[in-house]
Amino acid sequence: MTAARCVYLLCVYLLLTLLVVLALFPVLLYPFSDSEAASSTLLPCFLFCHAFSLAVSLFRPSQDSETKATIINFCLSSILLFAVACTGVSVALELSLYDSDVPWIEVAGGSIFTLGSVSLILSSIADISEVRTDNDKKNKATMSLASPTDGDSISEPLLRQQIAEQTEQTEQTEQTEQNEQNEQNEQNESGPKKNPTTRLLSLAIPHRAYLYLGCIALLIRLPFSLSIPHFVSECLGALSRSEFDTAYHNIILLFVAGTIDACLDFWCVYLFGLAQLNLVKTVRTSLFSRLLSFEVGFFDENPVGNLTSRLNSDTSAMSSDLTWFFRFSIEATVRISGIVTYMFIRSPVLAGAACLVIPLVAIVNKKYGDWLSKNSKKVQTALAEANSVAQEALSCVRTVIAFSSEEQEREHYNELVEVYYRLNVKQTIAQGVYYMVISTFLVNTVVQAILLYVGSRLVREDGMEVDVLLAFMLYQGQLQEYTLQIFQSYTALLQSSGAGDKVFELMDRKIKEPGTGSGGRGEGRGRGSEGESALSTALTTTESLASKIEFTDVSFKYPTRPDEQVLSKLNLCIESGQTVAIVGQSGCGKSTIVSLLARYYDVGSGSIKFNDRDVREVNLHTLRSQIGIISQEPSLFSGSIFDNIKYGLGDGDEGGDGDGEDLRQRVEEAAKTANAHDFICGFSKRYDTLCGERGVALSGGQKQRIAIARAIVKKPQLLLCDEATAALDNESEQIVQQALDRVSKSTTTIVVAHRLRTVRNADKICVVKDGVIVESGSHEELIRRGGEYKQMVENFS
Ligand SMILES: Nc1ncnc2c1ncn2[C@@H]1O[C@H](COP(=O)(O)OP(=O)(O)OP(=O)(O)O)[C@@H](O)[C@H]1O
Numbered sequence: 001m002t003a004a005r006c007v008y009l010l011c012v013y014l015l016l017t018l019l020v021v022l023a024l025f026p027v028l029l030y031p032f033s034d035s036e037a038a039s040s041t042l043l044p045c046f047l048f049c050h051a052f053s054l055a056v057s058l059f060r061p062s063q064d065s066e067t068k069a070t071i072i073n074f075c076l077s078s079i080l081l082f083a084v085a086c087t088g089v090s091v092a093l094e095l096s097l098y099d100s101d102v103p104w105i106e107v108a109g110g111s112i113f114t115l116g117s118v119s120l121i122l123s124s125i126a127d128i129s130e131v132r133t134d135n136d137k138k139n140k141a142t143m144s145l146a147s148p149t150d151g152d153s154i155s156e157p158l159l160r161q162q163i164a165e166q167t168e169q170t171e172q173t174e175q176t177e178q179n180e181q182n183e184q185n186e187q188n189e190s191g192p193k194k195n196p197t198t199r200l201l202s203l204a205i206p207h208r209a210y211l212y213l214g215c216i217a218l219l220i221r222l223p224f225s226l227s228i229p230h231f232v233s234e235c236l237g238a239l240s241r242s243e244f245d246t247a248y249h250n251i252i253l254l255f256v257a258g259t260i261d262a263c264l265d266f267w268c269v270y271l272f273g274l275a276q277l278n279l280v281k282t283v284r285t286s287l288f289s290r291l292l293s294f295e296v297g298f299f300d301e302n303p304v305g306n307l308t309s310r311l312n313s314d315t316s317a318m319s320s321d322l323t324w325f326f327r328f329s330i331e332a333t334v335r336i337s338g339i340v341t342y343m344f345i346r347s348p349v350l351a352g353a354a355c356l357v358i359p360l361v362a363i364v365n366k367k368y369g370d371w372l373s374k375n376s377k378k379v380q381t382a383l384a385e386a387n388s389v390a391q392e393a394l395s396c397v398r399t400v401i402a403f404s405s406e407e408q409e410r411e412h413y414n415e416l417v418e419v420y421y422r423l424n425v426k427q428t429i430a431q432g433v434y435y436m437v438i439s440t441f442l443v444n445t446v447v448q449a450i451l452l453y454v455g456s457r458l459v460r461e462d463g464m465e466v467d468v469l470l471a472f473m474l475y476q477g478q479l480q481e482y483t484l485q486i487f488q489s490y491t492a493l494l495q496s497s498g499a500g501d502k503v504f505e506l507m508d509r510k511i512k513e514p515g516t517g518s519g520g521r522g523e524g525r526g527r528g529s530e531g532e533s534a535l536s537t538a539l540t541t542t543e544s545l546a547s548k549i550e551f552t553d554v555s556f557k558y559p560t561r562p563d564e565q566v567l568s569k570l571n572l573c574i575e576s577g578q579t580v581a582i583v584g585q586s587g588c589g590k591s592t593i594v595s596l597l598a599r600y601y602d603v604g605s606g607s608i609k610f611n612d613r614d615v616r617e618v619n620l621h622t623l624r625s626q627i628g629i630i631s632q633e634p635s636l637f638s639g640s641i642f643d644n645i646k647y648g649l650g651d652g653d654e655g656g657d658g659d660g661e662d663l664r665q666r667v668e669e670a671a672k673t674a675n676a677h678d679f680i681c682g683f684s685k686r687y688d689t690l691c692g693e694r695g696v697a698l699s700g701g702q703k704q705r706i707a708i709a710r711a712i713v714k715k716p717q718l719l720l721c722d723e724a725t726a727a728l729d730n731e732s733e734q735i736v737q738q739a740l741d742r743v744s745k746s747t748t749t750i751v752v753a754h755r756l757r758t759v760r761n762a763d764k765i766c767v768v769k770d771g772v773i774v775e776s777g778s779h780e781e782l783i784r785r786g787g788e789y790k791q792m793v794e795n796f797s
Pocket residue numbers: 300558560561566584585586587588589590591592593
């Protein structure tokens with residue numbers, strides 16, 4: 001343990017002790033209290049408790065793994081909790097010998113002792129976070145290898161050398177990240193899986209500051225809140241004895257304690273609420289970042305609606321109960337220990353009667369919690385399926401309307417919502433039975449009846465004062481309520497971990513090759529990302545990966561359809577600056593060639609080389625920063641035309657200042673080259689015109705020209721056009737084709753086309769059939785050869 005850690009723990013303890021003493025101060029000075037007894041017994045025990053906590057935490061064995069740390073810390077916390085509970089009870093008993101008339105001092109004391117164990121639990125959470133932070137630091141250190149270099153002041157050979165070094169370093173970093181990821185995944189796959197509940201609890205670590213503060217507010221508040229029933233019973237007791245001054249005095253004390261309690265309640269709600277909001281935010285952003293780092297194949301298998309459901313409802317469900325678990329479990333533990341201490345002081349027999357049902361409640365609760373956890377998983381899955389259908393229907397609403405499928409979609413959605421509803425009904429029934437048995441019958445009826453019966457006998461036979469029984473009736477309500485609450489917070493935690501299961505499954509999922517190049521970058525747009533982007537820029541200006549592209553014996557099957565051979569031993573060579581067209585029957589594998597070039601998937605066998613470098617050895621970010629892709633269905637974002645074109649610059653330095661004149665000029669230039677400038681200027685808001693969701697506010701030709709501008713704004717070395725004009729009418733096709741012809745003059749271009757007239761001028765036309773290239777050459781050569789191509793031309797004309 002480092003000196004800094006010791007100092008940190010010491011500070012935490014001193015601060016907590018100070019707060020506790022401040023909270024106790026008015027109690028100790030309470031004029032009717034037996035302050036001598038209180039200070040002679042309470043304070044030494046109080047100090048012992050803190051010294052013990054401190055010693056235990058300072059001499060804890062070193063923790064080499066998170067799981068070990070968690071186990072050790074929780075064991076120690078339990079021992080400590082037991083120790084303080086014993087101390088609390090012995091103090092309480094000792095005070096009762098003095099026949100103290102102010103049991104709420106003991107109540108406060110019991111609450112305060114729990115503070116030691118709570119702070120130890122929190123410090124154990126801090127320990128786990130320390131292990132985490134160390135790992136984060138290691139990751140950041142490796143990522144910083146790829147930080148950008150100021151290129152302006154460096155000579156070209158030096159720049160080249162630095163680029164080479166940086167590339168090597170970046171690749172090393174990627175390799176390290178990949179290895180770490182693999183190790184982690186191997187652990188996940190082979191090693192003992194981490195308990196989802198422990199995992200869920202560890203999510204709260206980054207927000208421990210709010211939880212600490214919330215706990216402190218809670219602990220200061222509780223003595224005030226706990227004393228209220230005592231004042232009520234004292235007041236009524238005094239009235240029954242016609243001691244009106246004492247009764248008024250108790251009313252004033254009740255009012256003061258209640259007001260302080262109310263003020264501190266705000267801080268409890270606010271701080272725990274803040275922790276919850278931050279927790280949801282963190283879980284969402286890290287899950288989103290994780291999703292964005294998955295390979296394209298993952299999205300072939302998983303419907304978007306399902307993923308958004310995980311992102312929204314699952315993360316909310318798992319986070320909302322978690323923070324309340326912290327609050328309620330701490331509040332309930334403190335309250336229960338305080339109330340039980342109070343009860344045992346005033347009447348051990350009645351206290352025993354009040355606690356009689358607690359073991360039974362615990363057993364029922366455990367069973368209920370286990371069932372709820374399982375059901376909660378089913379509920380979240382049913383909700384995700386329903387969301388997926390709704391999302392799909394709404395995103396294709398025009399198709400749904402065009403085919404008059406509203407009824408069909410409605411029915412499909414209704415069916416899935418019905419499943420969700422039935423699972424919830426089951427849950428509601430279980431909840432009803434639980435409340436009926438536990439809350440209404442056991443707690444409200446059985447316990448009250450037992451207490452009243454035993455209490456009446458004590459009043460009659462032992463001469464016990466009636467206000468003691470009254471105080472018991474008031475406190476037992478709280479005791480049962482908080483006992484239920486502590487069990488329910490445990491149940492809620494299990495329910496959260498049920499919802500969190502799917503989220504963790506996604507978080508733990510192995511990022512399969514090739515990924516997206518953004519894996520392991522934490523929040524997605526972190527330093528690593530920027531650094532790599534800057535590196536890509538340097539490579540774009542100095543070395544083109546697309547100087548020569550070579551497919552050698554490439555075979556490929558889609559991961560989701562491993563039985564279908566899409567490409568088999570395909571060979572293709574593309575020289576720098578060439579325009580190569582790929583033609584063939586529908587489904588022959590043309591688009592697949594484009595996907596492999598952008599490395600959306602990895603080849604099954606054979607290789608694709610850029611400039612004699614295997615595509616698998618090239619940094620993904622660098623590769624994609626040099627490629628511009630135009631697909632048949634351009635997917636625009638809902639922002640402005642300017643934002644959509646600017647999107648092509650990526651998030652690196654190339655993007656420059658969002659409002660810069662230079663940036664605006666680059667966007668306009670790209671729009672002019674793509675034949676889009678004129679129609680954009682025809683809109684009243686020009687470049688600020690909104691495109692609508694997926695570009696619905698634009699025509700097909702307009703969308704396609706904006707997509708071209710977006711693809712060329714970064715001046716790519718390689719342009720991939722996948723049937724860019726296929727969906728357009730003749731006039732739009734001509735305008736878009738002109739734009740493409742202009743762009744292809746300055747870059748290596750690969751065009752996938754159905755309409756053969758659009759590829760006549762290509763340097764090379766490759767005819768694909770059954771996953772291989774059966775013919776290649778210029779238009780004239782292929783016509784002369786009289787093979788597949790000529791036949792296709794004749795069929796189309
Ligand atoms: N994501 C995918 N998952 C599984 N199979 C796919 C996927 N994409 C395409 N395929 C299959 O791979 C084969 C080749 O598809 P590809 O899209 O490359 O054909 P294409 O020649 O571009 O066809 P078209 O001219 O009709 O667009 C087809 O049989 C198709 O069903």
